[in-house]
Amino acid sequence: MPVRKPDDFDAFWDGVLRQAASVPLEPELIPDPLRTSEDVEVFHAFYTSIDHVRVAAWYCRPARRAERAPAIVFLPGYQMDPPIPKEWARKGYLALSVAPRGKLRSMRQFNPGYPNLLTHNIVDRHSYTYRGFYVDTWRAIDLLLSRPEVDATRIGVTGSSQGGGLTITTAAMRREVRAAAAGAPYLCGYMDAIELTHTYPYEEINDYLRLHPESRRAVETTVAYFDGTNFADRIACPIIVNIGLQDNVCPPETGRELFDRIGSKDKQLYPYDGHGHDAGRVKHNPVIDRFFAKHLLGQSA
Amino acid sequence: MTATFRTYWQETLEELARYPASPEVDVLPLRSTPFATLYGVRLTSLGPYRLFGYLSIPAGAGPFPAIYYAPKYQSVLEIIPQGTANPQRSRYITFSLASRGQRNADSPYAAMFPGLLTDGIDSPASYVFRGIVADSVRGLEFLTTRRELDPARVVVAGNDLALITAALAKRATHVVATPALFYKTAELALKTSAYPLEEINDYFRLHPARAAAVRDTLAYYDLRAFAPDVSATTLLMAGARGSTLDGAALGELVAATKGAVTVYESEQSSYKDGLYAEQWMASQCGITDVRSILPEHWR
Numbered sequence: 001m002p003v004r005k006p007d008d009f010d011a012f013w014d015g016v017l018r019q020a021a022s023v024p025l026e027p028e029l030i031p032d033p034l035r036t037s038e039d040v041e042v043f044h045a046f047y048t049s050i051d052h053v054r055v056a057a058w059y060c061r062p063a064r065r066a067e068r069a070p071a072i073v074f075l076p077g078y079q080m081d082p083p084i085p086k087e088w089a090r091k092g093y094l095a096l097s098v099a100p101r102g103k104l105r106s107m108r109q110f111n112p113g114y115p116n117l118l119t120h121n122i123v124d125r126h127s128y129t130y131r132g133f134y135v136d137t138w139r140a141i142d143l144l145l146s147r148p149e150v151d152a153t154r155i156g157v158t159g160s161s162q163g164g165g166l167t168i169t170t171a172a173m174r175r176e177v178r179a180a181a182a183g184a185p186y187l188c189g190y191m192d193a194i195e196l197t198h199t200y201p202y203e204e205i206n207d208y209l210r211l212h213p214e215s216r217r218a219v220e221t222t223v224a225y226f227d228g229t230n231f232a233d234r235i236a237c238p239i240i241v242n243i244g245l246q247d248n249v250c251p252p253e254t255g256r257e258l259f260d261r262i263g264s265k266d267k268q269l270y271p272y273d274g275h276g277h278d279a280g281r282v283k284h285n286p287v288i289d290r291f292f293a294k295h296l297l298g299q300s301a
Numbered sequence: 302m303t304a305t306f307r308t309y310w311q312e313t314l315e316e317l318a319r320y321p322a323s324p325e326v327d328v329l330p331l332r333s334t335p336f337a338t339l340y341g342v343r344l345t346s347l348g349p350y351r352l353f354g355y356l357s358i359p360a361g362a363g364p365f366p367a368i369y370y371a372p373k374y375q376s377v378l379e380i381i382p383q384g385t386a387n388p389q390r391s392r393y394i395t396f397s398l399a400s401r402g403q404r405n406a407d408s409p410y411a412a413m414f415p416g417l418l419t420d421g422i423d424s425p426a427s428y429v430f431r432g433i434v435a436d437s438v439r440g441l442e443f444l445t446t447r448r449e450l451d452p453a454r455v456v457v458a459g460n461d462l463a464l465i466t467a468a469l470a471k472r473a474t475h476v477v478a479t480p481a482l483f484y485k486t487a488e489l490a491l492k493t494s495a496y497p498l499e500e501i502n503d504y505f506r507l508h509p510a511r512a513a514a515v516r517d518t519l520a521y522y523d524l525r526a527f528a529p530d531v532s533a534t535t536l537l538m539a540g541a542r543g544s545t546l547d548g549a550a551l552g553e554l555v556a557a558t559k560g561a562v563t564v565y566e567s568e569q570s571s572y573k574d575g576l577y578a579e580q581w582m583a584s585q586c587g588i589t590d591v592r593s594i595l596p597e598h599w600r
Contacts, residue, residue, distance in 0.1 A: 276572030
């Protein structure tokens, strides 16, 4: 079934962004000597997001860099503890790894837990988990823009699984994103996904509907506002998407529909047969490296 | 295996035994299905420390084979691992445990990731993994008290903790283990800059004077020392050929393990690797129609 876009989709998100804009960012970086090495400086980063939730991140800088350097935002998987993005820094990028609300280090004010986060307030778009969660990832761009060493014209975003879905929504909502690489995108085609697969995390929704069958329409209404597929037409930057054709977590069918709906003319899909939720990661990582090197470092293939 | 190694773990198990598990088992209707009931379980471990786990019992008479998902190296506790078909719960009892520090067992101690691997590592007595290993043993002890369980078909699955638990608790008939933390740790950390082993490098960098003490602690956790006590039939999930923990690198572990060992080298595909492990467990447990409990895209 094609993902239906609500008529007031843009108006809803415009309203959310207005609310978020009224909250001061209050960025803060704290050096972490334990994680800092000769080649990479590591910081605990913090900023404030919508609903005044304080969000944590890891920020890594190449020890040797130009006065202004390109930056990458790394967005986490559903269950992943956000990693320290040293490897991106070693490749020459300023790198920010975000822990949206509910993640470890960002759970003091909001903590529905895992499993549960996917269905927390899922009958109400105004308080659904991902309203704030999405804004947290979009505000990560503001944190980068607050840093004098970041070249604002060379910001990329990447992640896989939930990180892939968040890459889609961030590239759609922040025009500062100049290149995006999304893997095995989650949060795309929610209602199809729960029919196509019976694995967690999507299975959380089936659990919820089994216990609350009367809420199905409300759930469908809510997730339509958060479905990455409905954000895709806003994406204008170069983007690559990789999917595994045997993906047991994020069905490849939903990834294909998402890709078809992406607005950018500069887009490419990498389907990997014989691969599950890894979406061909080992083969695809060099593709991602070349993609960002071209668009952010200005290196030719 | 040195005498101090045996003494250390014997004393740990004796200390654990002084605390009754005192389980509380509550039905969780949200995660229960027509084919399996899910329970939240609270139980006590060494410390004392109260733990949490998810226990799933298939509908029907049983006895059933069981999979014990030993604590992972992450903050999140899963009911069954992400990507596993929920119908797995129709054929196996499953039990997943949050050790101290993980979500649902993060009070009073909340672990950091990264960070847990070096917490208290200066001394075997203070190392946080002494408690975590005890937690994992306690989890297997609890699982095997369930009357629905077939004691001849108990799989422990996980990372290094799966092997360690099987060695110490003796109640596993099968092990599926993916070594990641405690095999030649200090030596292999030097060959990588990836977490979690990078935690060791970070620690050595900031505290070079403590390196000898850290190596001493890690000796109590090296899988090679536990292997002679692992009599369960074991599937070792190795890294891809040429990687730090590939089949060749695990040779010493294989040689030291008491029970039969199959080594599977990763094909760098979560589909191929996952399918192999699911089929292996099913064949070992006498489940002939494994296809019915695989994820849809793997059938």
